[in-house]
Amino acid sequence: MAASKLARGSGVALWRQIAAELEAEISDRHFPPGGRLPTEHELAERFGVNRHTLRRAVAALEEKGLVRIEQGRGTFVQGGTIDYAVGKRTRFSENIRRQAREPSGRLVRSGRFAADGDVARGLGLRRGTQVILLETVGMADEVPISLGSHYFPARRFPGLIDAFTQTGSISAALSEAGVEDYWRKSTRVTARLPHDNETELLEMPRTRPLLICDSVNVDQDGDPIEFGRGRFVADRVQISLESL
Amino acid sequence: MAASKLARGSGVALWRQIAAELEAEISDRHFPPGGRLPTEHELAERFGVNRHTLRRAVAALEEKGLVRIEQGRGTFVQGGTIDYAVGKRTRFSENIRRQAREPSGRLVRSGRFAADGDVARGLGLRRGTQVILLETVGMADEVPISLGSHYFPARRFPGLIDAFTQTGSISAALSEAGVEDYWRKSTRVTARLPHDNETELLEMPRTRPLLICDSVNVDQDGDPIEFGRGRFVADRVQISLESL
DNA sequence: ACGTATTTGTTCGTATGTATC
DNA sequence: GGATACATACGAACAAATACG
Numbered sequence: 001m002a003a004s005k006l007a008r009g010s011g012v013a014l015w016r017q018i019a020a021e022l023e024a025e026i027s028d029r030h031f032p033p034g035g036r037l038p039t040e041h042e043l044a045e046r047f048g049v050n051r052h053t054l055r056r057a058v059a060a061l062e063e064k065g066l067v068r069i070e071q072g073r074g075t076f077v078q079g080g081t082i083d084y085a086v087g088k089r090t091r092f093s094e095n096i097r098r099q100a101r102e103p104s105g106r107l108v109r110s111g112r113f114a115a116d117g118d119v120a121r122g123l124g125l126r127r128g129t130q131v132i133l134l135e136t137v138g139m140a141d142e143v144p145i146s147l148g149s150h151y152f153p154a155r156r157f158p159g160l161i162d163a164f165t166q167t168g169s170i171s172a173a174l175s176e177a178g179v180e181d182y183w184r185k186s187t188r189v190t191a192r193l194p195h196d197n198e199t200e201l202l203e204m205p206r207t208r209p210l211l212i213c214d215s216v217n218v219d220q221d222g223d224p225i226e227f228g229r230g231r232f233v234a235d236r237v238q239i240s241l242e243s244l
Numbered sequence: 245m246a247a248s249k250l251a252r253g254s255g256v257a258l259w260r261q262i263a264a265e266l267e268a269e270i271s272d273r274h275f276p277p278g279g280r281l282p283t284e285h286e287l288a289e290r291f292g293v294n295r296h297t298l299r300r301a302v303a304a305l306e307e308k309g310l311v312r313i314e315q316g317r318g319t320f321v322q323g324g325t326i327d328y329a330v331g332k333r334t335r336f337s338e339n340i341r342r343q344a345r346e347p348s349g350r351l352v353r354s355g356r357f358a359a360d361g362d363v364a365r366g367l368g369l370r371r372g373t374q375v376i377l378l379e380t381v382g383m384a385d386e387v388p389i390s391l392g393s394h395y396f397p398a399r400r401f402p403g404l405i406d407a408f409t410q411t412g413s414i415s416a417a418l419s420e421a422g423v424e425d426y427w428r429k430s431t432r433v434t435a436r437l438p439h440d441n442e443t444e445l446l447e448m449p450r451t452r453p454l455l456i457c458d459s460v461n462v463d464q465d466g467d468p469i470e471f472g473r474g475r476f477v478a479d480r481v482q483i484s485l486e487s488l
Numbered sequence: 489a490c491g492t493a494t495t496t497g498t499t500c501g502t503a504t505g506t507a508t509c
Numbered sequence: 510g511g512a513t514a515c516a517t518a519c520g521a522a523c524a525a526a527t528a529c530g
Contacts (some may be wrong), residue, residue, distance in 0.1 A: 027436050029361055029362060186484070187484070188484050189433050189485070191453040192453060192478060193452075193453060207437075209436060209478070211435045234434055235436075239434070240430070240431070240432045241430070241433070241485055
């Protein structure tokens with residue numbers, strides 16, 4: 001790896017360049033999660049800068065929550081990203097627990113709306129048809145992972161919001177409405193930068209990308225019962241499509 | 245075009261009326277997908293409002309995903325994005341042609357390297373084992389879509405680079421090496437911002453995210469023959485996992 | 489490598505209308 | 510009516526990213 005990607009006097013402070021490079025290497029898993037970074041001395045030598053300069057870069061990474069600094073021990077790459085398995089049957093809690101993390105969630109919005117573009121298309125409804133929205137933030141070990149918007153045909157699930165607030169679970173609420181089982185019909189993945197309200201709810205920097213995962217769930221008869229749009233903090237989760 | 249469709253003091257905020265008008269014109273293809281909207285200054289003048297008011301309208305369109313705003317460049321109509329279908333058998337050219345676009349590609353790098361982290365893990369090799377790398381830029385209608393790094397075990401495919409430069413196709417090159425068919429065993433999707441060389445090769449802004457798609461392909465016996473890392477420009481493509 | 493023009497992004501301040509208590 | 514909060518709209522200036530010669 002070239003040690004001298006640094007552009008001195010380029011208008012970008014050296015520590016910013018170093019921080020960006022280190023961040024990229026962490027994101028690349030060149031420095032794996034949980035692992036220790038080289039010592040400050042080693043890194044300073046590699047980049048050809050003073051240790052003060054390097055410390056400024058690492059401090060920036062710590063502020064972003066990418067690394068954890070322990071005096072006398074070293075600098076460690078923060079929390080392994082979650083491997084979120086998307087399959088025919090995808091449940092948030094199971095997924096998080098499989099990663100040996102503690103799942104939790106909270107409802108941030110709910111209500112009845114008129115379906116438009118993607119929602120109407122996903123559920124196979126005409127634009128303007130009423131749908132129920134449940135919007136939740138999913139967390140692992142109290143760290144926000146995802147913001148999920150779940151849309152259901154209002155005609156078929158009139159009491160869904162109450163059922164959800166009582167059970168705290170979407171699958172349980174659907175079960176009360178007579179849907180024993182359901183599975184994923186299609187999945188579409190994109191990426192974009194977060195909006196302001198998303199950065200707040202997900203406690204993330206404005207500069208880091210989101211992974212958007214749209215899905216349609218159908219019941220036993222193949223009728224669409226849910227259109228879901230999950231927004232995952234790309235730095236904290238990766239989506240895995242193992243053996244669908 | 246009527247400049248004064250705006251009804252001031254009608255109970256509907258000006259910015260909402262402007263957003264609706266612009267949305268109609270986008271849907272009309274008056275502003276075609278991929279094209280640039282007039283500047284904020286021009287639009288503000290056309291509607292006879294302050295730039296703030298216009299910006300509020302355009303922000304609403306961005307939130308809906310109809311346009312994409314790039315500082316210093318302009319506002320671009322979103323859409324015409326490629327739906328890249330990932331399945332058991334995923335071939336770039338077929339995928340692009342299915343979208344009624346003309347696929348092309350070029351080799352940007354190739355060589356022999358020692359496998360490290362993800363590559364070694366994906367191919368089930370020990371770290372340090374030699375692998376062949378083929379790195380290509382994939383384009384649709386001459387617009388760069390993806391940057392793909394394809395790693396193969398060097399021991400099994402010693403002449404792969406020559407075969408590829410002759411045929412220009414990975415599947416054809418593998419076929420020459422005796423691999424009749426192969427399919428995808430696993431897929432992992434993440435997102436991050438691009439590195440500098442990626443922005444150059446993909447002709448994209450530094451501020452827009454990449455969709456990273458890691459995959460492992462296996463042959464008839466289930467042996468890994470390729471580890472691939474595709475980097476897709478998130479604004480130009482979405483990944484679809486229909487009916488795996 | 490550098491300056492200039494263009495375009496979007498941000499932050500002041502000010503004023504007005506509307507809904508609520 | 511009065512007080513308050515909030516969304517809307519306008520104006521000016523500057524910051525930041527980009528494009529171009």
